[in-house]
Amino acid sequence: MTPLFDPPEPPMVPISQGGRGFPVRRIFCVGRNYAAHAAEMGNEVDREAPFYFTKSPSAICDTGRTVPYPPGTIDFHHEMELVVAIGAPAFRVEQDAAMAPVLGYAAGLDMTRRDLQQKGKDARRPWDLGKDFENSAVIGPITPAAQFTPGRQRIAMMCNGVVRQDARLDDMIWSVPEIVADLSRYYHLDAGDLIYTGTPAGVGPVSPGDVLQGMIEGLAQVELTIGAPQ
Template identity: 55%
Template sequence: MTTLFEPPAAIIAATSEGPGFPVRRLFCIGRNYAAHAREMGKDPEREAPFFFTKWAQAVVPSGSTIAYPPETANYHYEGELVVAIGKGGRAIDAADALDHVYGYAAGLDMTRRDLQSEAKEMGHPWDTAKNAEESAPMGLIHPASAVGHLAAGRIALTVNGTVKQDADLSDMIWSVSDVIAYISRFYRLEPGDLIFTGTPAGVGAVVAGDAISLSIEGLSDCVIRIGPPAQD
């Protein structure tokens, strides 16, 4: 069948073993570290897991310079462990969830915080705050067969060399197995799906020229620079 225009190219994330990982969907867990939940004014003891989505086109590789997005004056970093799904399933039991994981990466959930705050106040969705172009930079995906399943280890983020976030993966309220089981209640997970598992405390704003580096023990770093607004 002919098409009216050229279909978009597939989004391929880089892996440590060579072959690329075709990205399908992004699921992002909210407030999965107690300290971050508190800094956002929420009680982590009262809330079940929740998630939002981003489009695959938000993924950009480590080493990129990403444009400062329009319609915000408060663009925030959020460093996160990313889970790459390698085997599909629906209503996955938490005890079997890790069998569905291909691997792990360090990633950023960049957020237009001012738009998010406005949306919260009005009871509106977070799409314009979270689902922005180039808002999901990622380091290399490392297969679980090489690095194991990450349940503990330092996660730390710096801006221009200054530490802003510093925590341990064991601080997550909901484990990797828990979030896979939860999301798969609502959607059939498929190979190529990515799950961003939430961010520790210490989120903050960046401006054009800032350099962000996220490191997670056992994984490749995710390093980006904030550029000026895109000029179309």
Template identity: 60%
Template sequence: MADYLFEPAEVFALEVKGDAKLYPLRRIFCVGRNYAAHAAEMGNEVDREAPWYFTKQVAHAVTSGAVLPYPPGTENYHHEMELAFVLGASVFRANAAEAQAAIYAYGCALDMTRRDRQQDGKDNRRPWSLGKDVEGSAVLGPLTKAEAFGAVADQRIYLEVNGVTRQDASLEEMVWSCGEIVAHLSRYYHLGAGDIILTGTPAGVGPVVAGDSIRGGIEGLEGVSLTLGTAE
């Protein structure tokens, strides 16, 4: 048995509805600007040539219902409600059918963002890590197996802050479908079980402050929530 200098981190895993076993995560991929209306509200256009991505560390993931302090280093922390999906099979350079078949389950997710630090990156042509890869910024709900959820179509996706609706759209507004995302991303990575992909957020993103209660949902999936405490 290996003898470590310090205790290794525990495996982060998500509940799968109807299954006693948990789904362990190994990587988090996020799709940028996958809703045209959101891209427009941020002063951008959708790249319709191909999807593009950023990543978050699994160490920065938390399960739905978390209560976390308002993060340091920002005065403009934003909510972003997203559809997430996880893979159950290995795929590399997948075709459309292989990509869709590899999707194991879907869930709700919050991609919390230090918007001011993200803007710093944009303005200075630097990475977005301080804006996106934030401790506690990947808030993930329980998973629903693909066969139980059905096809991604016109399901409502929405988010409320303190009971007031901020985001309200349809999954059919996504520029790139889940299968298209897998097929494209698999050109660059050997994807497989343990990988989760957040598919982008619709319009209506905005700031949250200490004390806010954030709740989001997608029709057919269990919702996701986060409460922000005082800043550290």
């Protein structure tokens, strides 16, 4: 069958060594994985199991870019996160084997149209308009798993030089192996999948002209500048 048009190339995330790229296949995001963030949003933490939402690969945005303030919102928020890059098949894996398919880690920003997300929640409708849109999955270079193990590393984000989010990775309710094992119960995870693991407390609005800098100890920083509205 001949395609009607040329399919787009998958977005590529640079790997910090070797000059190779990570083609993005899917993006999974963990909701409410830090208790303090859940509380600041007026939510209780479900400790029975993690829950997820997704973003399209077209949401990927390389670090260092200036992106327009997105359409349809007046409440655009930052969420700083550890991102897990999957590099091998994983289906129904146990926790003690869940780190094997992890290729590496990156610092990321889950950008959110908070008013549209809340509108969906209030109407008991999907969050897609609030979460899945262009440039909403910002990511820095991937550091190979052999060089980084999630633990007590600091995760923080600054807006115009002022710290807004500041926590430790071990504040996560669900650890990386728990997330990978659980998610693999529902999906055939494979090379090219990214998992945004949730954000600590301190999320908040951004405006045109704001410069965001996110860091996780041991990983390359992620940076984003908010441009004028489209």
